[in-house]
Amino acid sequence: MSELNNIALEIISNGKGILAADESTGTMTKRLEDVNVPSTPENRLLFRETLFTSQGMSQCIGGVILYDETIKQNAKNKKIPELISNMNSHPGIKVDTGAKVLAGSSEEKITEGLDGLRERLKEYYKLGAKFTKWRGVYSISKEYPSKLSIHSNAHALARYSSLVQECNMVPIVEPELLMDGNHSAKDCYNKTSEVIKKCFDELILHKVDLKGIILKPNMILAGTKSQDKISNEEVAKLTLDCLKNSVPNEVPGIAFLSGGQSEIQATENLNLINKLNKTNFIMTYSYGRALQQSALKFWSKNIQDIEGTQKVFNHRAKMNTLAAQGKWSKEIENK
Numbered sequence: 001m002s003e004l005n006n007i008a009l010e011i012i013s014n015g016k017g018i019l020a021a022d023e024s025t026g027t028m029t030k031r032l033e034d035v036n037v038p039s040t041p042e043n044r045l046l047f048r049e050t051l052f053t054s055q056g057m058s059q060c061i062g063g064v065i066l067y068d069e070t071i072k073q074n075a076k077n078k079k080i081p082e083l084i085s086n087m088n089s090h091p092g093i094k095v096d097t098g099a100k101v102l103a104g105s106s107e108e109k110i111t112e113g114l115d116g117l118r119e120r121l122k123e124y125y126k127l128g129a130k131f132t133k134w135r136g137v138y139s140i141s142k143e144y145p146s147k148l149s150i151h152s153n154a155h156a157l158a159r160y161s162s163l164v165q166e167c168n169m170v171p172i173v174e175p176e177l178l179m180d181g182n183h184s185a186k187d188c189y190n191k192t193s194e195v196i197k198k199c200f201d202e203l204i205l206h207k208v209d210l211k212g213i214i215l216k217p218n219m220i221l222a223g224t225k226s227q228d229k230i231s232n233e234e235v236a237k238l239t240l241d242c243l244k245n246s247v248p249n250e251v252p253g254i255a256f257l258s259g260g261q262s263e264i265q266a267t268e269n270l271n272l273i274n275k276l277n278k279t280n281f282i283m284t285y286s287y288g289r290a291l292q293q294s295a296l297k298f299w300s301k302n303i304q305d306i307e308g309t310q311k312v313f314n315h316r317a318k319m320n321t322l323a324a325q326g327k328w329s330k331e332i333e334n335k
Ligand code: 13P
Pocket: 020, 135, 174, 257, 258, 259, 260, 286, 287, 288, 289, 290
């Protein structure tokens, strides 16, 4: 087994999932201001450190995606990557520098960060990172995502992945089709399939070892403004069908983003996906908001209540780890 395949499997096996704590300082500031906590480097670290040292962390979280600021911070006299490794988890790092307007298509985005990436990767590797993340973002409408956006983001994801493997880390490949809009679930299915297939065409062209990546896709959902209301079971079936038809068999696993679903919705859908999963892919979570929302709300009421905050986070992590094994239920959730 290759070293990268081994790391990928350690991150996502046995119901373990990924904590996406890689909000940029701008996004984290918005999250903190929404709950009336000042966004200082100390407060950003305190919240994150609270999660990283929780029991749920060592039991459920196989990998944590960090932001540049956090990977360089210290807590309890330890560097954050070391603290995460000591909790039986792998430290990872977001390496894209954000989505900017795509020239030639003023309403779509292209993710930037390739210039100087090889050097930045070496630095992150030295800091202890074992895996990385790059997010391509696509909106859905009648004409979007355009061929241009599908092509250019797939190209960037492939160049990124190839550089990351060269530096002995596992790339998380994240093509996210947004939930915003009035598109149907069928539209989401068709466009997601097209985007993912194109990503793999490019990954193969760039000689990326598919056994050493983790795919981080969206689930197949109707747009937030759509009249098309579908059941969770249909979400699970469409998601599985889409991935079965667009992801090569070598890929060890798929870790979904939550993308604005509520915490319970994200858990329930993941659980159904695993109950119905007949593929060989591991299907787990790589959630940001759906793992942190309740914990952040609780913490904001008293930022010194570490134990109470950890209790809230532990529950969410445990529920998602059960869902990643198809063992979650409403009864367990509310017990
Ligand atoms: P959400 O689960 O909040 O969508 O965040 C996951 C992520 O990493 C987005 O890039």
